[in-house]
Amino acid sequence: MAGPTTAERGERRQGSSGPPPVRRFRRRLRVMIVLAVAFVFLGSGAFWLLYGSDLVRVERVSVSGTRILTPAQVREAADVPLGEQVISVDTGAIEARIAEELPRIATVDVIRSWPREIELKVTERTPVLLLQKGGKFTEVDKEGVRFATVSRAPRGVPLLELAVSRSGSAAASLRRFGEDRLVREAVRAAGAVPDSVAREVRGVKVRSYDDISLRLTGDRTVDWGSSEKGAAKARALTALMKAASDARHFDVSVPTAPASSGS
Structure with missing residues (x-):
């Protein structure tokens, strides 16, 4: 009797290669169970390490x-x-x-x-202005926060003078904005002063919201006005001090029309 043909033998070999589907499923299931148990042990160990060890x-x-x-x-x-x-x-x-x-x-x-x-x-915090009361100095940072009182003034930090009148228009400014806001405006104005001038600033005086002035070395003063338009005022002051280097008073409260006087 004739044996199986070549094609039939190939089909038998293909059909018998690898484990049956049920056996493959069982192997995968065992692997999954082992991995799950390992994760449980690892998780328990990590929990114990963090909270119990x-x-x-x-x-x-x-x-x-x-x-x-x-x-x-x-x-x-x-x-x-x-x-x-x-x-x-x-x-x-x-x-x-x-x-x-x-x-x-x-x-x-x-x-x-x-x-x-x-x-x-x-x-x-780094002080940018100092409020003096008696023999003590209150340090004020760049955000206007009063954060510490010291007995000795840090070198190079300007004094802040709150010369706000309790009557007239200045009193109205005080009632509207409050002292803390005026301190922040002074900080903002001082922060806008150009670097070439900042090292010469010895004091900042606030009379009202729109009346801030600077006291410089050499008995010179600057009318800054409000803290608004700080960049324009800085440019105007730089140009003005170059053009009138002998002047003792500078006014940049209106930066489009700066002025100087004294010599």
């Missing part, structure tokens, strides 16, 4: 960025709970405590540094 508890608090303050002052204000799990540390609460206790600090980043450290990266 002594390997990731806070042991150190580092501080960077201080200039006037000391790292010890920042650590004391932060009151980071040593021994607590790093993952459980309330970074928002630490930031709030530092902001309340140390107004000199403008910003603070609280960073979890695994496995056992909390980093405090701070930025201190």
